[in-house]
Amino acid sequence: MSAEAGMPGAEMAGAGGLGRFARRFAEDRVALFGLVLLLVIAGLALIAPFIAPQNPYDLARVDIMDSRQPPGARAGDGFTMWLGSDGVGRDLVSGILYGLRISLAVGLVSGLIAAAIGMTLGLVAAYAGGRTETLIMRLVDLQLSLPSVLVALILVALLGKGIDKIILALVIVQWAYYARTVRGSALVERRKEYVEAARSLGLSHARTVFRHILPNCLAPVIVIATVQTAHAISLEATLSFLGVGLPQTEPSLGVLIANGFQYMLSGKYWISFFPGIALLVTIVAINLVGDRLRDVLNPRLER
Amino acid sequence: MIAFIIRRVGQALAVILVMTVLVFFGTHVIGDPVWMMVPGDATQEQVEQVRREFGFDQPAHRQFLAFLRDIAQGDFGRSYVHGGPAFALILERMPATLELAFAALLMAVVLGIPLGLYAGLNPEAAPARAIMAGSILGFSLPTFWVGLMLIMLFSVMLGWLPATGRGPTVSVFGIETSMLSLEGWRHLLLPALNLALLKVSLVIRLTRSGAREAALQDYVKFARAKGLSRRRIVGVHILKNILIPIVTVLGLEFGSLVAFSVVTETIFAWPGMGKLLLEAIQRLDRPLIVAYVMVVVMLFVTINLIVDILYSALDPRVRLTGDTA
Numbered sequence: 001m002s003a004e005a006g007m008p009g010a011e012m013a014g015a016g017g018l019g020r021f022a023r024r025f026a027e028d029r030v031a032l033f034g035l036v037l038l039l040v041i042a043g044l045a046l047i048a049p050f051i052a053p054q055n056p057y058d059l060a061r062v063d064i065m066d067s068r069q070p071p072g073a074r075a076g077d078g079f080t081m082w083l084g085s086d087g088v089g090r091d092l093v094s095g096i097l098y099g100l101r102i103s104l105a106v107g108l109v110s111g112l113i114a115a116a117i118g119m120t121l122g123l124v125a126a127y128a129g130g131r132t133e134t135l136i137m138r139l140v141d142l143q144l145s146l147p148s149v150l151v152a153l154i155l156v157a158l159l160g161k162g163i164d165k166i167i168l169a170l171v172i173v174q175w176a177y178y179a180r181t182v183r184g185s186a187l188v189e190r191r192k193e194y195v196e197a198a199r200s201l202g203l204s205h206a207r208t209v210f211r212h213i214l215p216n217c218l219a220p221v222i223v224i225a226t227v228q229t230a231h232a233i234s235l236e237a238t239l240s241f242l243g244v245g246l247p248q249t250e251p252s253l254g255v256l257i258a259n260g261f262q263y264m265l266s267g268k269y270w271i272s273f274f275p276g277i278a279l280l281v282t283i284v285a286i287n288l289v290g291d292r293l294r295d296v297l298n299p300r301l302e303r
Numbered sequence: 304m305i306a307f308i309i310r311r312v313g314q315a316l317a318v319i320l321v322m323t324v325l326v327f328f329g330t331h332v333i334g335d336p337v338w339m340m341v342p343g344d345a346t347q348e349q350v351e352q353v354r355r356e357f358g359f360d361q362p363a364h365r366q367f368l369a370f371l372r373d374i375a376q377g378d379f380g381r382s383y384v385h386g387g388p389a390f391a392l393i394l395e396r397m398p399a400t401l402e403l404a405f406a407a408l409l410m411a412v413v414l415g416i417p418l419g420l421y422a423g424l425n426p427e428a429a430p431a432r433a434i435m436a437g438s439i440l441g442f443s444l445p446t447f448w449v450g451l452m453l454i455m456l457f458s459v460m461l462g463w464l465p466a467t468g469r470g471p472t473v474s475v476f477g478i479e480t481s482m483l484s485l486e487g488w489r490h491l492l493l494p495a496l497n498l499a500l501l502k503v504s505l506v507i508r509l510t511r512s513g514a515r516e517a518a519l520q521d522y523v524k525f526a527r528a529k530g531l532s533r534r535r536i537v538g539v540h541i542l543k544n545i546l547i548p549i550v551t552v553l554g555l556e557f558g559s560l561v562a563f564s565v566v567t568e569t570i571f572a573w574p575g576m577g578k579l580l581l582e583a584i585q586r587l588d589r590p591l592i593v594a595y596v597m598v599v600v601m602l603f604v605t606i607n608l609i610v611d612i613l614y615s616a617l618d619p620r621v622r623l624t625g626d627t628a
Binding site (some may be wrong): 149150157158241243265269283 | 318439444446447454458459460466558566569580581585592600603
C-alpha cells in the first residue's frame with residue numbers, strides 16, 4: 001500500500017505532481033541515501049535464493065563441520081564465508097539474506113493489515129461520529145496507553161508461537177496509530193465541499209468515504225507507515241530474540257541474533273553482530289526515509 | 304480542581320476494569336485454564352474434578368466476579384512454577400526493576416538535556432547536526448542487540464564491567480538498592496545505559512525543539528538586553544521553561560521503561576519482575592502472567608493519573624479542555 005497508494009497523497013501534498021515531490025525528497029542527500037539503501041536491501045532480500053552462496057534451509061548443503069567459523073573462513077564446499085558461520089554451520093551471509101526476507105515480509109504484511117484495519121476504523125469513527133466514534137477512540141486510547149512490547153509479549157504468550165501469531169500480535173499493537181492518524185485528517189476533510197458534493201450526487205456512504213475522503217488522508221498515513229514498519233521489524237526481532245517470536249524453522253534476523261547469544265561470552269561475536277548490523281541498517285534506512293517524508297508531506301512546511 | 308481529580312480517578316478505575324475484563328477474557332475464554340493445571344495424561348474424571356474445584360464449570364460471569372473479588376483482595380493465585388502467591392513474587396522483584404528504570408531515566412536526562420540544549424541553541428553547527436543524526440540512530444537501534452554489543456565490548460573484550468547480575472545491595476529504610484556502592488553501580492551501569500538509549504534520543508529532540516522556541520521568546524531577549532550572561536540565560540531562563548514538557552513526557556515514559564526492562568533484564572540477568580515475566584511466559588505460568596499484567600496496568604494508570612493531576616495543577620488550561628486531551 002505504501003508504494004502505490006502513496007502517490008495520490010503525495011500529489012495532494014506536493015500540489016505539483018510526482019516529479020516535484022521526488023525532487024523535494026531528493027534535496028536531502030541523507031534521505032536519498034536512505035532510500036537507495038532501502039531499495040538495495042529489499043532487492044537483495046528478494047533475490048536471496050539466487051545470490052546466496054548457500055541455502056540455509058537445505059540440510060544437505062549445511063555441514064556441521066563448518067560451524068562457528070570466523071569471518072573469511074573457507075567452507076567445506078569451497079566458498080568463502082565472508083561473515084563466518086553460526087552454531088550449526090550455516091553461512092552467515094546466506095543466513096542474513098534469507099533472514100532479511102522473513103523480517104521484511106513480517107514487517108510489511110503486519111503493517112498492511114494494520115493499516116487496512118486502522119484506516120477503516122479511523123474513517124468510520126470520523127464519518128459516523130457519536131457513539132461509534134467514542135467507542136473506537138476509547139479503544140485507540142487504551143491501546144496506545146500500553147507499551148507495544150508488553151502487549152505483543154503477552155499476546156504471543158497467550159496465542160503461542162508461529163509466524164501467523166506474530167503477525168496477529170504486530171497488527172494488534174499497530175492498528176491504533178493508523179486509526180488515530182486517519183481520524184484526525186478525516187475530521188478535517190469531511191467538512192469540505194467536495195464531500196458535500198459527492199453526497200449530493202447520490203454516492204453511497206462507502207463510496208464517499210473510501211473513494212473521496214480516504215485519498216486525501218493518505219499523506220500523514222505514509223509517514224506513520226514508514227515509522228510503524230521499522231517499529232514492527234524491530235519488535236519482531238525483539239520477540240524472536242526473547243524466544244517467544246518466530247521458531248527456528250523461520251530464521252528471521254532476530255532468531256539469528258538469538259542463536260549467537262550463547263557463543264558471545266566465549267568471544268565469537270560475529271554470529272550476533274552481523275545479523276544485528278543488517279537489522280540496524282534496515283531500520284535506519286526506513287527511518288531516514290520516514291523523517292524526510294514527514295518534512296516533505298507536512299503541509300505546514302509547504303513552500 | 305476537585306471535580307477534575309474525581310473525574311480522572313473515575314477514568315483510571317474504568318481503564319483498570321476494562322483491562323481486567325481483557326485479561327480475564329484472554330486467560331479464561333481463549334485458553335482453557337484447566338489444561339494448565341492437570342498432567343498431560345490426566346483422565347476425564349481428574350479433569351472434571353479440577354474444573355469443579357477451581358470453579359471453571361461455573362458460567363463465565365460468575366467466574367469473572369470471583370476473579371474480580373480475588374484480585375481486589377490481592378489474590379492472583381499461586382505460581383505453578385515457584386509455588387508461592389504470584390502477587391508477592393512480583394512485588395518482591397519490583398524494587399530491582401524500578402531501580403533499573405529510574406537509573407535509566409536519570410541517564411537519559413543527564414545525557415539528553417545538555418546535548419539537546421546545544422543542538423537547539425546552535426542548530427546550524429556541525430556538532431548539532433551530528434547530534435541530530437545520532438538521535439535517528441538512537442531510536443533505530445534495537446535495544447536487545449545494543450545490550451548484547453555492550454556486553455561484548457565492556458565485559459568480554461575489555462573486561463571492565465560485569466555482564467550479569469545485580470551485585471550487592473544496601474538497605475536504606477527497608478528498600479534494597481545497589482545505587483549506594485561502587486560495586487552496585489558497576490553492575491547497574493550497562494543495563495541502565497542499555498535501557499536509557501531508548502529515551503536519550505527522545506530527550507534530545509524534546510530539549511532541542513523547546514530550546515529553539517524559547518530562544519525566540521521576549522523574556523530571553525529581555526534577559527539579554529539586561530546584560531545577563533549567556534550561561535545564566537540558558538541555565539536559568541531557558542532551561543526552567545522547557546523543563547515542564549520534558550518532565551511530563553518523562554513521567555509518562557517511565558512506564559514504557561518498566562515494560563522494556565523485560566528485554567534488558569533478560570539480557571543482563573537482572574533479577575527484576577521483567578525477567579520473572581519472561582520465565583513465566585516460557586513456562587506458561589498463567590497466575591504469574593496475570594499478576595504481572597495487572598500490576599503493570601495499575602502502575603501505568605497511577606503514573607498517568609499523577610502526571611495529569613500535577614500538570615493540571617501547573618497549567619489550569621488543561622482542566623478546561625480535559626475531555627478532549
